[in-house]
Amino acid sequence: MLGKYFSKGKKDDFYLPGEEIKLGKNIGSYIPEKDPLATCKNRLALAALGFVCVYAVIALRLFDVCISGDYVARKENASASQARVLISNPIKRADILDRNGVVIATSLPTVNLYANPSKIFNPKKTAQELSKILPELKYETIYRKLTSNSKFVYIKRNLTPSQQYQINYLGVPGLEFENGEKRIYPHKNLFAHILGSTNIDNVGVSGIEKELNERLTQSDIPLQLTVDAGIQDTIRLHLAEAVKKFRAISGTAILMDTNTSEIIAMVSLPDYDPNSSINPNSKALFNMATKGVYEPGSVLKIFNAAMSLDSGKVRVADKFDATEPLKLKYNVIKDYKGENRWLSVPEIMIYSSNIGSARMALKVGGNEQKDFMQKIGFFDELDIEVAEKGRPIKPNGWSEGTIATVAYGYGLAVTPLHVITAFSAVVNGGIYHKPTLLKTAEHDDGKRIISYNTSKSMRDLLRLVVVEGSGKRANVKGYEVAGKTGTALKLSDDGKYVNKKVRTTFVATFPVSNPRYSLLLMMDEPKATDETCGYVTSGWNAVPTAGKLIEDLAPQLNIKANYDLDEQRRSRIIEAAY
């Protein structure tokens, strides 16, 4: 039948049944439009066209499915379960790296063992066999699990490969394996407080793991931090040594990039090993650096001096009366080792005079002091990437007594991180940057808190404290250390300050001619030793520790030693004389 279309010449010989009769009748008045043969032909052609279209569609689709790769990709988007072309990372939680790309937290693939008790025929024997392979699990525990009513029960997570092999070898139906992962910290205690840890379900419960849990689970791109493993280790080593030597309860140290407020190292002791499954005690879990709020003591005199000088109401050469204790309405302010004379601003800093600082603050006024403390962030919680954040405790009212006590560091409690961040701003030229642990390409522009010139005079004042004052033991030759000590009396449980129970702090920056790093070192209740001649003040414990630390750190931080120019000139003159 189809052959008809291919043989044009013979179409006249072909008639449909009964057609020849009609043809004979209407031979005279032939109307081509109404010719039934032509109609049939048209219908046939139309039907054929329809089929051709249908087959063309099928052919196209077939081509699409078989040859063109788009189809697979499109289908994959539609249903993620059929991921066949792109491989997903079997490890779901992202790694954490230090600033040099060293892995400081990663996840290892492990296997979990679970059971379907309804499928286990002989729970007694199975439990016996399992308790042999897993000696840390008791037979009774396993037996209870295997006879429970549920359809899914975990027997043990994170099996070792040999345990997995042995259990598999038992061939018990109903015992199944599940791929899991376990978070591990290759550096153990070193970053315990920064990183925090995760629970058994791989959800962050503290530190960065908790604060950035979403980021770590959503993408498997490693998260890079600003911390440096080498530096952190050096600092931890020295701090641990000092805490042991002075029999302190705890200690903390923070090293910060002065110009960007990036945290290079942050240690809080005592710490714990986040890999261990034994729960550490609450003291070891506590992050002193970001969670603990303390009255900073004399360290606050830095900010008092910066505020006073920046207000323009106090100049460096101004002298303040420190001949006798300052009597206020409710309290009397005394000096620790009074000079009992009029002191200039540098002398107030060098001798750490409470009276002088209080008088400076009183001269400037409460409102400006309050505004300044607000500006350097001492009233708000810090926006840092660890979950443990301390909320500062600020005085209720702002009376004359408050102005005076805040001036030398009492009545206002902040975290050590608050202090070091504000200190960095004071010495770096007056720009405050938000502290951060995340290494990103760009930094915030920061905000100006004091003028460039005030910052410059502050650097000179702080250098004097180290050269001539209480910070002498941290005067490392060549690295131009500048800083301020602080010894704050601790409040006892009944709300009174106890003598001899102190919290000592030292904040420093180096090299002072072009500050690059700021260091804070704090110890809680250091005891007097023979070496400290019975003293417990900062100058005898925190300062020498910081001195040793800076001596070790500076070459690691690639800081060129720069000897005092005067010293060099003097030696050159001596040389020339010979």
Place this chain on the structure above:
Amino acid sequence: MNSTKTAALVLWAALPCLLGFGILVMKNQVQNLEKELVSINRDIQDDIKTIHVLKAEWSHLNSPARLRKLAFKHISLNPIKAEQIINYSALPFEYENNDTNRRLLAQKNIAGYAEHNKNLKKLVKAQR
């Protein structure tokens, strides 16, 4: 039977057969490729896991505390001190115009440094 009709019939009978056979072969090949893909994917996943484990091990072996211990045990070097870094201008170099004198001076310096190094090594040993 008409020869053209026969030709057409043969053509239309052969075409589905050929097509069917072609599809069968293609299907077979796709199946094989898919099997290969699955096994490659499994290998890649295993490799990714292994890399993870090795990275963790590398980091563990490179932990500063361990390196310090090893360095102390095997290398006779102490941490550098600020006094050990000085400016070029501060180096105690003498200068001789004459060629032979310069050579003599260099020899003297080298000998001096060798002596100095020996003393340093002794000092390091004594310190330990």
